[in-house]
Amino acid sequence: MSTVTSPKRIRNSLIAIVAIVLSAAIFLGFQTQANSNSLEAQAQKSTPIDVALTNGKPTLTEFYADWCTSCQAMADDLAEIKSKYGDQVNFAMLNVDNSKWLPEILRYRVDGIPHFVYFNNKGEEIAQSLGEQPPSIIEANLDALIAETSLPYASSNGQISTFNPGVNAATSDPRTHSSQQK
Missing domain, CATH: 3.40.30.10 (Glutaredoxin)
Incomplete structure (x- = not known):
């Protein structure tokens, strides 16, 4: 019985190793291709x-x-x-x-x-x-x-207005400029 089990274990181990190697090769192949144009x-x-x-x-x-x-x-x-x-x-x-x-x-x-x-x-x-x-x-x-x-x-684009980055967003929201009275 041990002689029957041993070849099956070897075969299964070889299949598992080949599957892991192929999976790693495919994964690395896709990674290299994706990263070159990332x-x-x-x-x-x-x-x-x-x-x-x-x-x-x-x-x-x-x-x-x-x-x-x-x-x-x-x-x-x-x-x-x-x-x-x-x-x-x-x-x-x-x-x-x-x-x-x-x-x-x-x-x-x-x-x-x-x-x-x-x-x-x-x-x-x-x-x-x-x-x-x-x-x-x-x-x-x-x-x-x-x-x-x-x-x-x-x-x-033509000329554009100069943006003033000094405006404080907490006190002035540009989306509400038409509703504010000054």
Whole structure:
């Protein structure tokens, strides 16, 4: 009876070991693929915003968050676009969950993500677009940005009012300005 049990135990142990090795290989394979185009990996490779706006190349800045499903859905397409246009265009990524970028979030009126801001080669904002977009739309905008022509799929901005960050939110709510008597 011990001779019958022993081969079954060996076979079962081998099956378990093979299953564990295959599971680990599949898991690591998916992790490597996902991480290469992850938002965090792309942000680490992106051009710092202060460099991007002063190095003489046009810039596409993306405001994003790691939890944003639209941002995640666009990550692979944007990684491909960045590899295609990376020699001609700066790509800057600013995480809206990082309070370091609050001045930029306010300046460019980011109220939804992904939020894209296009800058010409002089670092001047020329257009913005909001939300998940197909790669063809982004590429058409980048082609126009490089050619220094109007962007076909982004809303252009004119002059904007200067935002005064000195307003105390506890005493003044901008959403109620019309109901307050001064």
